[in-house]
Amino acid sequence: MTLPAGFELPPDKQKLHRKARRLEWLTIAYLLSATALLYLTIGQSQAGKAAMIEDALSLTPPIAFLIAARLRDKPPDQQHPWGFHRGVTLAYLASAVSLLLFGSFILIESTLKLVTAEHPPLGVIELFGEQIWLGWVMLPALAWSAIPAVFLGRAKMPLAASLHNKVLYADAKMNKADWMTATAAAVGVIGIAFGLWWADAAAAIAISLDIVRDGWTNLRRAGRDVIDTRPSTYDGSGPHPLLGQIEETLCELDWVQEAQARLREEGHVFTGEALVVARDDDDLVARIEDAARQIAALDWRMHDIVVVPVSSLQRRPDAPKPQVTHAREHA
Amino acid sequence: MKHPGRKIRIAATLAAAAGLSGCELPRDPDGTLDRVRDATMRVGVTENDPWVQLADPDNPQGVEPTLVRRFAAALNAQVEWVEGSEEELIGALKEGQLDLVVGGLTRKSPWQTEAALTRPYLSTRVLVGVPPATRVPEDLDEVAVAFERGSEAGGLLGRKTDARPVAVDQLRKARGAAATDDWLLDDLRLRPTGVELAKSDHVIAAPLGENAWLVRLERFLLTRRGEIRALLERTGRP
Structure with missing residues (x-):
């Protein structure tokens, strides 16, 4: 058995992946335009600022996705025997931390503004020789930061499912929820127009709570990746079925008495080990290589599996059923 | 779909705002x-x-x-x-x-x-001006430039140009180049050099x-x- 080289997607997934990449580039261009438009129009509105920061931070998942797409093509070398898949986890963690920090920052700032009753000033802007109140200009800018995002999110969601890509999924979810932020900010602005100064800070608090929640959810997911938690489905709703499939496949082989596997997720591929207890030692090397090939064929994400023969297996205390468990570190 | 509806509502709000501008809101x-x-x-x-x-x-x-x-x-x-x-x-x-x-x-x-x-x-600028007939190098290298004692122009001259700043009590009495506010250049009979030291938005x-x-x-x-x-x-x- 040789160590695997670079990872390639099956042809049908490659096409989807190219589509996802195009969508992410489009997202970056769109988010840059939305952020710039808000930057020019928010004046001193706290809710506008929160919406702008959220748009700017929404840039991190598409960037992480595109970096990951690059790293995927890079084969492992002497210095990086596991390849570069983990780079994605790093990008994901960084974006989660920035969401959490920025969200908390706006939350604290807006709360202070509300408590100290600081009234948001919004003056006029000159457009085409006309002086227009900034609030009226903010509303279409907020609409631009809301409506296209929803359609981008909807377009990405099915791709995230078929590519099993968590970064893409998190991104699509954030885009889909973007209209809430913009609507909250618009409510704040309309509040200012009617002389309700507190509406702005209140809207900003609502938005920042949403950013903090996004940050927290993503931080937990990224943290789970870092400590190699059992792989889950792309939306995190349950354990990935592959683990069970591997153990079943191994146990169905007539020379295998017992088997245990453990997998970790590296970006969008799986690596791991399977421990097997053989009934006899006949032709063991060929059997093991064949078992590894069978496992690799189970799923396109199964990238690197090492099958190891052992004399006996030790069960985990929380293991539900003898065959379908993860293996403990075995001496 | 509710999103196009939102767009129309926002457009309607804007139209209403334009119609009302100057009176009711904000x-x-x-x-x-x-x-x-x-x-x-x-x-x-x-x-x-x-x-x-x-x-x-x-x-x-x-x-x-x-x-x-x-x-x-x-x-x-x-x-x-x-x-x-x-x-x-x-x-x-x-x-x-x-x-x-x-x-x-x-x-x-x-x-x-x-x-x-x-x-x-209104925006005003602090500029370096020279008498109409004089020519000075573009970077003002070693050119003596007068500035009013105690004004920021002295520091800006030293930091942003190679000129030699000369503090004076009254620019009117100074001869040669001077750094001063743009609206004063004409009265001091100076022509701007294109060297801008500062810009103030009032x-x-x-x-x-x-x-x-x-x-x-x-x-x-x-x-x-x-x-x-x-x-x-x-x-x-x-």
Whole structure:
């Protein structure tokens, strides 16, 4: 058995992946335009600022996705025997931390503004020789930061499912929820127009709570990746079925008495080990290589599996059923 | 689909806003505009020649008091002048005891979080000028440039150019190149060199969040840029 080289997607997934990449580039261009438009129009509105920061931070998942797409093509070398898949986890963690920090920052700032009753000033802007109140200009800018995002999110969601890509999924979810932020900010602005100064800070608090929640959810997911938690489905709703499939496949082989596997997720591929207890030692090397090939064929994400023969297996205390468990570190 | 519906609603709001512009919205949380109209406007002044000249504190002169009087006339209001330091005045403004503060404030003012600064109504620059017939190297290398003692121009000259700054008490008496405000160049019979040392965007301070008031003032100022420039050149003459 040789160590695997670079990872390639099956042809049908490659096409989807190219589509996802195009969508992410489009997202970056769109988010840059939305952020710039808000930057020019928010004046001193706290809710506008929160919406702008959220748009700017929404840039991190598409960037992480595109970096990951690059790293995927890079084969492992002497210095990086596991390849570069983990780079994605790093990008994901960084974006989660920035969401959490920025969200908390706006939350604290807006709360202070509300408590100290600081009234948001919004003056006029000159457009085409006309002086227009900034609030009226903010509303279409907020609409631009809301409506296209929803359609981008909807377009990405099915791709995230078929590519099993968590970064893409998190991104699509954030885009889909973007209209809430913009609507909250618009409510704040309309509040200012009617002389309700507190509406702005209140809207900003609502938005920042949403950013903090996004940050927290993503931080937990990224943290789970870092400590190699059992792989889950792309939306995190349950354990990935592959683990069970591997153990079943191994146990169905007539020379295998017992088997245990453990997998970790590296970006969008799986690596791991399977421990097997053989009934006899006949032709063991060929059997093991064949078992590894069978496992690799189970799923396109199964990238690197090492099958190891052992004399006996030790069960985990929380293991539900003898065959379908993860293996403990075995001496 | 509710999203296109939202777009239409926003467009409708905007159209309504355009139709109503100037009257109803935005409103003041504390009603400053309504209180000042046909009544009294309380204005804080702090000395800053030529923007605010307080030779007679009860009758402030300069660019900004003149503008304030014209603005008050447009609202059919009287002006009540209050003299003080910038910090005192901004404090009073924040607590709703003043309606405006003038004193040559610029957008770089540290009071951004304490007061609503208007959109700049005028930009001025500090330039290096030379007598019409003289030629100087583009980087002003080793050229003696006069500046008024104690003004920021001296420091800027040293930091941004290779010129040799020369402090003088009166620019009028200096010969050769000088660094000074753009509106003074003509009077000093100097021609600008294209070396710009600083740019100031001039603003007036209003209370935070009194948006009807702020919008009214900004509209007043922004439609009078040419008039304000002329006012400056007249008032700023040394």
